[in-house]
Amino acid sequence: LEWLLFKICVEEEKFEALFAALDSTDGGESGNGFNANHAFLMGTLSKCLTERPEEVSVSNSFALHVFNIQKHAAETLDFTCRGSSELPTGLPGIDVIGYSLVLLKDICAWEPSSSETEAPVDSLLQAEPSSLGTEPPVDSLLQAGLVKRLLKYLGELEPPSTIRKAMAKEQGDQQPAFATAKVCPYNGYRRDLVAVIANCLHGRKQVQDEVRQLNGIMLLLQQCVIDEGNAYLREWGLLAVKYLLEENEENQKEVSELQMQEPILTPEVAELGLRVEIDKKTGHPKLVNSS
Template identity: 50%
Template structure:
């Protein structure tokens, strides 16, 4: 496209001529492309700031709001983005020349009906993101014009190309501002986050800004329960519908748990987890186990395509990582409340042991049972693994809870869970790394606990337990050939 096809000569001279002069070119399109190249470097941006180019480009954007000028509008926004990339003079000029309102005017004009609109919207948001990095005054100027209604409108566009930079703008504005973070975490801000979640669950996200926002809202500001509830279906009056037991969750809620699980796993030991967050996840695990269908075996891992199973699975992986931080001193709330202790006091271990006990034994154990002398007396639950790795995830949470916690070690013994955990020290094709997690759990179960070691040493070897697997712990079971009783000894 060239200038001949556009009514560029209707542009005022005070807009067109400075750009042609600064670029030493004869057409507007060439001028913009040359200035874009110049503005890629710090020296180039500084020189263009000295020539006061930015106010002219803002005026140009205002005068290009007609359909046939979309290409030139895109180039103008790209130049603005470059000019505001770390150049304080240009960032200041942008605010002084009412640049935020001009960008808002551009976004209101282009709408969201075509691919070219999305490209322009993305570039406009990148302009705002660069401006927001200049400080609190710039952030407030953007926030005042865009929060919450325009943020919501852009969030509803189900395009990754617009959602990623939107998250970048919101995160850049909020960083370091308690007031803006409070706004995003409040009644006006949570609908923005809910719309962003609706979009990212449908189209995904390509950059980490979304995860950084979720970390602030759900973990730092402890608004996870409120955001989770805003994702439920709405009735005609805008209120959350009452849900039937088997429709207790929606896919967006499972997606939220999935992303939070990844955040915790990636930032293990580096992110704060509140007592309320942990207990809320435990409550979701309880609710999911109450409605889940455990009749059919699913061969896939998470996500499974079943919302309730995904909620259950991601709740387990979140609890696994919360409990794993006990070795680093645990998550503390207010410096005193141990989050893992709160989970245990709320019945986490009892729930996990019940879930594990209700499952049919691993395939290797079932085979041993069938070959055993007392096959006719062997009975076990017929409940199947809900997804590939379900058993492993349960064992992983138990193993992490048992790490240097005598209370947990004793409770497992008192609930007759030692043999149950020994049975998990096997290879199982439906549960990758089950053996490794089983050995880790038994190791934690026995460490420093004479009572538990005695129970294992006195176990009568049965086909239902492959006791030699604990050799991986540096232990060995010696068996009396006459009594068939075993004792636990150190390999060394």
């Protein structure tokens, strides 16, 4: 039954109509317009695509509909309450945004057959659905597409827990600068954002360049750490950075020229009674006693 539902939604392109029809059903609608039926549908489609990707032919229209749902959920969801569980959370709006990201992650990893000229991810990287069916121009990739939006969401979040702890210890009684930042609505939200970006970066120089032009390199580097509530964030962060730098001299140069502007104190270094500072003569980091 699940596979039949997936075929109807994805291959027969009935997803948009079915999702809209669920608006009128009694599914315990939340404040952002999503209900339990929406969450169930998204979860089922996500499960099928994850388990049987080789048997699926994903259309551009399906990919763009999922992206539109993700955007709507992100714009209406409350990001002030930190989630404490993985998907499904039982909260329709949160489950919808979570499953939409999982779907996008798998869609962006999907490779078209030799008979297809454009993968769904290429449509997602364009600015508007009106470009469906045409080869996207390079300029459109630098407009308001998937990567730009996900970098925005990632940048609005508080830093990963490893960085937060180091900053809080350094600032002492002062209120941390990230006190008003958004938090992850479910365990794994940050990881899922990074995973989608990583899959978009793979083998696509135009996306590598877009991330650099959007000042996203440092943001992705900050995801290469352990984060409470986001299992495997470090692994996805490292993969994203690998794809970001792969055969891209401009990005490699920018990373090589990065210099720390102020002392950095991490829990691991602090335990040794040390901290990282910049040598004023060489401009390179060095370890010094923290006492």
